[in-house]
Amino acid sequence: MTDTSKTLAQLEQNNAFVRRHIGPGETEISSMLQTINAESLDDLTQQTVPAGILLDKPIETGEGASEVDALSALKAVAAKNKINRSFIGMGYYDTHVPNVILRNVLENPGWYTAYTPYQPEIAQGRLEAILNFQQVTIDLTGLELASASLLDEGTAAAEAMALAKRVSKNKKANLFFIADDVHPQTRDVVETRAEMFGFGIVSGPTEQASDHDVFGALLQYPSTTGEVKDISDTIAAVQANKGIVAVAADLMSLVMLKSPGELGADVALGSAQRFGVPMGYGGPHAAFFATRDSYKRSLPGRIIGISKDTRGRPALRMALQTREQHIRREKANSNICTAQVLLANMASFYAVYHGPEGLKTIASRIHRLADILASGLKQKGLGLKHATWFDTLTVLTDNKADVLQRAYAKGINLRADIDGAVGIALDETSTRNDVQALFDVLLGEGHNLQVANLDDDVTTQGSQSIPASLRRTSDILQHEVFNQYHSETEMLRYIKSLENKDLALNHSMISLGSCTMKLNATAEMIPVTWPEFGQLHPFAPLDQAAGYHEMISELAQWLISITGYDAMSMQPNSGAQGEYAGLLAIQRYHESRGEGHRNVCLIPSSAHGTNPASAQMVSLKVVVVNCDKNGNVDLKDLRAKAEEVGDNLSCAMITYPSTHGVYEETVREMCEIVHQYGGQVYMDGANMNAQVGITAPGFIGSDVSHLNLHKTFCIPHGGGGPGMGPIGVKSHLAPFLPNHSVVDIDGAGKDCGAVSAAPWGSASILPISYMYIKMMGAEGLRKATQVAILNANYVAKQLEGHFDVLYKGRNGRVAHECIIDLRPLKEVSGVSEIDIAKRLNDYGFHAPTMSFPVAGTLMIEPTESEAKYELDRFIEAMISIRKEIAKVESGEWAADNNPLHFAPHTLADICDSNWDRSYDRNLAAYPVAAVARNKFWPSVNRIDDVYGDRNLMCSCAPIEAYREE
Numbered sequence: 001m002t003d004t005s006k007t008l009a010q011l012e013q014n015n016a017f018v019r020r021h022i023g024p025g026e027t028e029i030s031s032m033l034q035t036i037n038a039e040s041l042d043d044l045t046q047q048t049v050p051a052g053i054l055l056d057k058p059i060e061t062g063e064g065a066s067e068v069d070a071l072s073a074l075k076a077v078a079a080k081n082k083i084n085r086s087f088i089g090m091g092y093y094d095t096h097v098p099n100v101i102l103r104n105v106l107e108n109p110g111w112y113t114a115y116t117p118y119q120p121e122i123a124q125g126r127l128e129a130i131l132n133f134q135q136v137t138i139d140l141t142g143l144e145l146a147s148a149s150l151l152d153e154g155t156a157a158a159e160a161m162a163l164a165k166r167v168s169k170n171k172k173a174n175l176f177f178i179a180d181d182v183h184p185q186t187r188d189v190v191e192t193r194a195e196m197f198g199f200g201i202v203s204g205p206t207e208q209a210s211d212h213d214v215f216g217a218l219l220q221y222p223s224t225t226g227e228v229k230d231i232s233d234t235i236a237a238v239q240a241n242k243g244i245v246a247v248a249a250d251l252m253s254l255v256m257l258k259s260p261g262e263l264g265a266d267v268a269l270g271s272a273q274r275f276g277v278p279m280g281y282g283g284p285h286a287a288f289f290a291t292r293d294s295y296k297r298s299l300p301g302r303i304i305g306i307s308k309d310t311r312g313r314p315a316l317r318m319a320l321q322t323r324e325q326h327i328r329r330e331k332a333n334s335n336i337c338t339a340q341v342l343l344a345n346m347a348s349f350y351a352v353y354h355g356p357e358g359l360k361t362i363a364s365r366i367h368r369l370a371d372i373l374a375s376g377l378k379q380k381g382l383g384l385k386h387a388t389w390f391d392t393l394t395v396l397t398d399n400k401a402d403v404l405q406r407a408y409a410k411g412i413n414l415r416a417d418i419d420g421a422v423g424i425a426l427d428e429t430s431t432r433n434d435v436q437a438l439f440d441v442l443l444g445e446g447h448n449l450q451v452a453n454l455d456d457d458v459t460t461q462g463s464q465s466i467p468a469s470l471r472r473t474s475d476i477l478q479h480e481v482f483n484q485y486h487s488e489t490e491m492l493r494y495i496k497s498l499e500n501k502d503l504a505l506n507h508s509m510i511s512l513g514s515c516t517m518k519l520n521a522t523a524e525m526i527p528v529t530w531p532e533f534g535q536l537h538p539f540a541p542l543d544q545a546a547g548y549h550e551m552i553s554e555l556a557q558w559l560i561s562i563t564g565y566d567a568m569s570m571q572p573n574s575g576a577q578g579e580y581a582g583l584l585a586i587q588r589y590h591e592s593r594g595e596g597h598r599n600v601c602l603i604p605s606s607a608h609g610t611n612p613a614s615a616q617m618v619s620l621k622v623v624v625v626n627c628d629k630n631g632n633v634d635l636k637d638l639r640a641k642a643e644e645v646g647d648n649l650s651c652a653m654i655t656y657p658s659t660h661g662v663y664e665e666t667v668r669e670m671c672e673i674v675h676q677y678g679g680q681v682y683m684d685g686a687n688m689n690a691q692v693g694i695t696a697p698g699f700i701g702s703d704v705s706h707l708n709l710h711k712t713f714c715i716p717h718g719g720g721g722p723g724m725g726p727i728g729v730k731s732h733l734a735p736f737l738p739n740h741s742v743v744d745i746d747g748a749g750k751d752c753g754a755v756s757a758a759p760w761g762s763a764s765i766l767p768i769s770y771m772y773i774k775m776m777g778a779e780g781l782r783k784a785t786q787v788a789i790l791n792a793n794y795v796a797k798q799l800e801g802h803f804d805v806l807y808k809g810r811n812g813r814v815a816h817e818c819i820i821d822l823r824p825l826k827e828v829s830g831v832s833e834i835d836i837a838k839r840l841n842d843y844g845f846h847a848p849t850m851s852f853p854v855a856g857t858l859m860i861e862p863t864e865s866e867a868k869y870e871l872d873r874f875i876e877a878m879i880s881i882r883k884e885i886a887k888v889e890s891g892e893w894a895a896d897n898n899p900l901h902f903a904p905h906t907l908a909d910i911c912d913s914n915w916d917r918s919y920d921r922n923l924a925a926y927p928v929a930a931v932a933r934n935k936f937w938p939s940v941n942r943i944d945d946v947y948g949d950r951n952l953m954c955s956c957a958p959i960e961a962y963r964e965e
């Protein structure tokens, strides 16, 4: 049937991306508006959002483009990147992403749309993959305990310094040593962090680490210029003076080298990028972090541990979860929340696929090529800076400019920042032809060197480039998981078997308040794996990244328009890192005006835990501001505390709409009060999904915000990362945005250090947000916000009478999320929020955010991407659960024998021949008809948290455990 009444423009409009991104169609929107008693989306906006903060003009992000047009436009931009062969090294290496991992993990929504595994019964797959990552870390570093990933090598080193300060027995020391052969960007990130903590930094050759009275030291192994030297004496000497030694190490070299643990290190850290994760112009990649078991309470980031479920079967979970970093607020070890789970999983799968022998082959081949290269260069009289190496040579040359010129002419990038030398780092993708080309570059034409002949020489002479005392003798990766899946068929099935255990957005709605789990459209994801974005080294000359910079600056411009700020920094690679960068800018601003004494940060009691945790990182004192009974920041208390603090007020951190899910009427006044006392306003941007196109932080009166591009702007959650947390600032803060010591960032602060290892953070996922904004256009973005508000109000309305919605704003409306209060139900029935969360799993849903920001509640954020059908299914589930609670309340079901108590139900339960429950199996597994159409089976029963924390086990089960099975 053709629609002849519409113009071409109307027909095209009807097929726009907006229609795909926004769940409900026009008919559904009308019916939902009717249910909640609003005339139109605009009417709902007027009813919900305070008039004083409604934008007076539309945002400037252009018209929406179709998927086809946006992809081809971005492809043309990407084509402006030049992919050179990169031998720069410095922690970033080209790698072959095994195709089975590329397609089935990185490009697979089953993996990339999952949430952080707070609900472990429906997350055993990724928990196992992360546990494998911890085991890889433990084996290669030779330490006892590893974390589930950190953001990058630089921030991991900064976390190591913070850990050293916490655990060192040299309590009076305030100095930290950084060896002068640590990667420059790592040093940069650590120095920035040290300055804010008030630590002094000393630097010098590795051997001098113990000449100073330090609480800790950071060494690099192999060194940034490639030297492989025995650091065990230095480590012992620092430890003799009660200092803690952290060693930044390279994962691939550790396959062949004696481990940092065997050399005596207290901490080992680094990047797992070269285990099958593209360089991506800087990220995202997982950092690994390992330490001694005795420091487990001080470990930054999450740890996955083994516990057991109610059937006594081993089951995985986030260990020490109640102590999870940011939940301890200003007492946190670190502010890390979103980490790099997807990339840690990729690296762990890389190790699983290659196994110990495969990894040894890869590492040996890289090393052999380096030996051959070195041998040829020496034969022709070139000098090398070091006598030892794994894969990196620093070649002395007096005509560096010519060498670099010849390299660029051949499409080759060398490391260029070393005086009188060039650096060459080989990697898994290096070939004989590459080495041959490197001879040409370094020696000029006509040198007669042949790789094959040189290989014979190296083979007969034996390589001395790794000192005998530093060759690895200990085994790696002996667990069965690393020795079982080496054919592609087996690997494919292993990945799939894990994926099947996890509930992600490709199964059902994940209505996580504050976390905005919206559609991650395929068209947004496709450019991420284009080689034009994937294969660039973060320190490649800028002219080779012209496409990147065009994309980044256009995206920044859009975000400036959306937020009402004047400048953006794309460096922070998570929301919490954005908070840190923003607070840093505020402190530098105060210092520049001679007000460096301002050291108090006001934070409402409802704030996300990362807020106080970040404040602590810039040495701010946190003063908590109360909320009133309606969930609003208590203005009187804010004013009183600001006045009390007076001249010492640095800033206030507020979230808008508040984490209580309402647009506070007084937000402008809050900003004015803070400004009146000379403070700055930091507005947490996690709730931007309720602002885009309708209001804006800069317009409201805030000075700085981070944006969680992995919430509002469609970067998928990855099972706990990656993310991007760029910050927007008003012009007066722009001179204090983070810069970078290796690549000077246009428009950033002159003397400002880095907050991330890479200049533009996790640049390769920025195309996702770029595509989103490009395809939605200004009108589409505004409509998305309006429908997000509609969906939340629809859910709140339909749950009315069954559950209490805790906080409401003007006209009884909620913002883009709502909190339902389960405490009254618990009181009368004994059924807890946890029981309800687990019972939702039986209905095929991930639980909403539990007990944040208020204990005993669920915070529901449906987002605009969920269609009415899915909302209705969720509402049906919640109401059905409410009826189940009523049966417990009335005594029809005993408190310890009902489907809520035993939730979630597994197939093992249903198939158990000893079924002795007061309800039947059908009710357990198929409580409403809709479930049967798409049943999700939790793979384990409820997990025992207490047991897991008492018996902390954070590595793969001992080989014996497999034998028993």
Ligand SMILES: *Cc1c(COP(=O)(O)O)cnc(C)c1O
Binding pocket: 336, 337, 338, 514, 515, 574, 575, 576, 577, 608, 610, 611, 655, 659, 684, 686, 687, 708, 723, 725
């Ligand atoms: C998610 C969130 C953060 C932290 O962001 P990460 O990217 O996880 O570091 C901060 N504040 C609020 C309100 C959030 O929801």
